[in-house]
Amino acid sequence: MAIRSRLKNSLWKWRGIAIAAPTISILVIGLRLIGALESLELAMLDQFFRWRSPEPADQRIVIIGIDEADIRQYQWPIDDALLTKLLDKVRQQKPRAIGLDLARDKTDNAGYPQLEKLFKTTPNLIGAYKTSDLVTSNFSVSDIKPPPALAQLDQIGAVNLVHDGDGRLRRGLLSLSLPDGKVGLSFGLQLALLYLDGEKNVPIEKIEQALNPPKLRANDGNYHQIDVGGHQFIINYRRSLQGFQTVRMADVLDGKIAPDLFRDRIVMIGVTAVSLRDWFFTPLDGGLGSTRILTSGVEVHAQIVSHILSNTLDGRSTIQSWEEYWEWLWIFGWALAGSTLIWQWRNVNSKNQKIQLLVMRSQSILVLAGSLFASCFIALTYGWWIPFVPAAIAFLGSGIIVTSYLAITAAQIRTYFSRYLTDAVVKSLLETPEGLKLGGDRRKVTILMCDLRGFSTISEKMPPEKVVEILNIFLGTMTEAIATYQGTIDEFIGDAILVLFGAPIYREDDAARAVASAIAMQLAMRSVNEKLTQQQLPEIAMGIGINTGEVVAGNIGSQSRAKYAVVGNHVNLTARIESYTVGGQILISEATYKEIEDIAKTNGSMEVEPKGVSHPISIYDICGLGGIYNLELPSLSDSLQLLATPIPITYRILEEKHLGTEIFESKLRQLSPYGAEILSDQDVPVLTNLKLHLQIYGQDQQLEIEGEIYAKVLRHQQPSQMVLEQVSRSRHTKPIYVHFTTVPNNLKDWISQKTTV
Incomplete structure (x- = not known):
């Protein structure tokens, strides 16, 4: 029993070599026996002839x-x-x-x-x-x-x-x-x-x-x-x-x-x-x-x-070759050398040891590879054709197998965690001394929150399976865009995503990467909608809000259940900023703007007073980012086209997701696929959400089309001279630009016809 136990312990101690050397040897010898390496070895033989001394x-x-x-x-x-x-x-x-x-x-x-x-x-x-x-x-x-x-x-x-x-x-x-x-x-x-x-x-x-x-x-x-x-x-x-x-x-x-x-x-x-x-x-x-x-x-x-x-x-000398069993032993010997080299130097305890290991391992690989080359080359000068390619594959392949085995073993726990957490969070948990402790620390982060505009209205009219299908396409594409700029996805909240830049890993350019990621996400919405259209699903639009400030980041919860998260009023402020956006828009706080002021491109700014904030704040409408990112958003609206005859409409105001009961009358004067200019006698504040009702009649007074559009007031227009003359004859005296957030398909087709030049 003692011998058996010692044998078992020895096999476990050298398990990497025991797995790698025989495996790669059998594989290479098998390839050799079926002739898969013949062309490579013949090419190497030719090269040896050409490299010989004249x-x-x-x-x-x-x-x-x-x-x-x-x-x-x-x-x-x-x-x-x-x-x-x-x-x-x-x-x-x-x-x-x-x-x-x-x-x-x-x-x-x-x-x-x-x-x-x-x-x-x-x-x-x-x-x-x-x-x-x-x-x-x-x-x-x-x-x-x-x-x-x-x-x-x-x-x-x-x-x-x-x-x-x-x-x-x-x-x-x-x-x-x-x-x-x-x-x-x-x-x-x-x-x-x-x-x-x-x-x-x-x-x-x-x-x-x-x-x-x-x-x-x-x-x-x-x-x-x-x-x-x-x-x-x-x-x-x-x-x-x-x-x-x-x-x-x-x-x-x-x-x-x-x-x-x-x-x-x-x-x-x-x-x-x-x-x-x-x-x-x-x-x-x-x-x-x-x-x-x-x-x-x-x-x-x-x-x-x-x-x-x-x-x-x-x-x-004439050119001779070994018997097959000597070739097999030669291949196994180099497989053993490659696997032993990696396995022996697998354990390190400090950063300095890691650097030394990398240097020594690189030198050893070069020395052994050079020895293999030299031995085959010198042997040819004495008339012996010794297999170089099979031995080289065995040497490198065994090292790769050992490395892969170590990586797979080390990644098993990481794999389990990664099902629920991002790689950055998993790295923080597993590779830092305080990673698994409850509690957090104050740190400066840039928070990004995105949400689909009008998705609740879309989901109400569709089967749950189709809603999930839309979300999977949307979330999958956005995840790729976020990962490109090293953002950490904190959580998915229905059709919204909360992303952190600066936690758990802080970088100097967190704000810039957050804005770049936001622009990349908006640009990626084109491919999202192309996929949805191919599957005969409705198109969607997304708004993004970004804010920078100090939060508490860390493991929050109890010993039985915890999660990595950020807590603080800046998280809530980010959500408020995001609520002001329309589809395709990116709004950032003044704190974020100051971080990227030198490379930011904006469509202007506005003063808002979010709920829970004691004083008005400035938010900036981002349209691009210069510097190393060189990203640009397309315009939210094409140029407005003046309609031959104003179209009477009615609208109601949405407050906190509730639709107001009072109905206001207005006229739609200019139109684009993304928004419109309406003439209203009401003082409608910027960022107010509206529900527009259109009833359009043809020349024969027959109802041509009817529908409702959700929109947001983005700005008060400066009317053109032609519009001023018409406004002066009308009680609708305040031109307002509204951006469409949800448009029914029948009205989309009608708008497309009206705005096609």
Whole structure:
């Protein structure tokens, strides 16, 4: 039992590592087995080739390239007589081997007899042919038959090249199976054998060992189930800044080369003209550190020859890979390293420790990642292809899993709290010493309250399910706008929202962020109404009031039940200010205005005397905010349009949600989609709520439309000269601008028709 208990405690102590390392290892190995990492690892192998130190050019090989200038001078294809002349000049310098990487299977040319004679008298000449086989079938090309005279002498080699899935040439062929069941040697191997025949001091056993390396297997390196027909190997490309020594065909024909340039070397003749399209992608082409785009086919075969000779004569390594179980152990080891690194340094007790942890963890990650890179890179220089991408994924992935596990564990309590409180409040409760204590402290906050205008009237006429649907759309959109400016939602009150800026976290720009949030909320109402219209729900409008002052903020309640809240007369004052707003309007107190005076844009101010306040206060109508916020509200009303004939209306005054019994007569003189100018003989104070009744008759005295509009008096108008003349003839002498707060749909359509220019 004691052993079992100790084992259980150990597993719990190292649970993060026990979860992360095996999990990511199995995942990475699984991805490796299905080939999902093949393209990444091959790309990294290419990059390692390009980053290797430059090597001296292989002086044993010279290429005679047929370039664009040669084609213009001699035409293409070159005739047999010219080729005979070229080959004769080459063999006069007594090279060890001549490789003819040109198709030459026609025997009906005028110069062929001389060429055939040269073929038969040049025992160190190898001709090229290409045959279809399973290995290269994914890049199908027509077969190229060998020169008949060289085929009879068995002086031919296959120029088939093996393409990977991305089109690059990483694999070479020593031999391949021919359609007739025989085995054909590759072009590069034939040339290498001719060269090695001239090496007298190399033991035959070493030559045989070098020419018969381990065959590439289907899953070697990071390959996945590739076709490994024939005898394939990974080409150890020589990265030489000068490349192989190359001369033009014209220079050889004109005798412009050194008389002993080809002596005792391998001479390879092939096409280097881009227009003939004998060009391929190799690991050295493209990518970081590369200065070339494509490699000619003859140079690819030169790389294969150089690979064989360098391995045999110079001890240059071939590219090998581990057995799969060693690769799996390698991957698990790096998963273990990544998870241990994060798990060991998970506990900190102070701010200084957190900083030190961040620095040390960053340094350790860089050191270990650098070690992984260096080990794989250095290993390649010694001929070992060690998986880099799977190990890197295991290393980083295990660290991410441990970090995620710690974050999930730490966030469980936060998640429960966040269902009922905002993130800022939860952070205050959980991450400060006094966070869970009852009580509060005095602090300066900016309070924002928003409310839907006329929503009670809308909700009375709709099923409860539709009302909830409207509220969910409204509250969800507003929550996003508030979160953008780091506001703390204290509570939802029906269709109203109470938002705090400065509690629980105080910032110098609380007032500015509150106003910016309010403008963003009003701008977001457009998207709210678009969603409502799509769902055939009525449009809504919102008013916002903002106030700044000292309140008591903290945990209020009892030990059994408490909530984070703010208490004080400034909360009530905010609600009063909000009650003066109309849809689309933002009103702020003078205290808030002083905080943002330099960047605030207003439509003016007014004096009001809210209930419970001993003296009048100034409130400001916000239309925009400059500075870093650069926010602007559209105008609440379009330009008023003068009606051809004033429309008689009646109205009643609303006081404290109660509708007055006295009915007043007036005339509607100017109209916009958002408000109207009415002419009244009554002294109606600014911010008074009205209920307008319209009865509109057509020319035939038939009732055209009837309805009621809720509105608020925003200002007393300065009448135009035309209006003054009409007013002078009427007992309605006081132009008043009212803003519509609730308009029935039938009247909305009528107003739209009347105000459309």
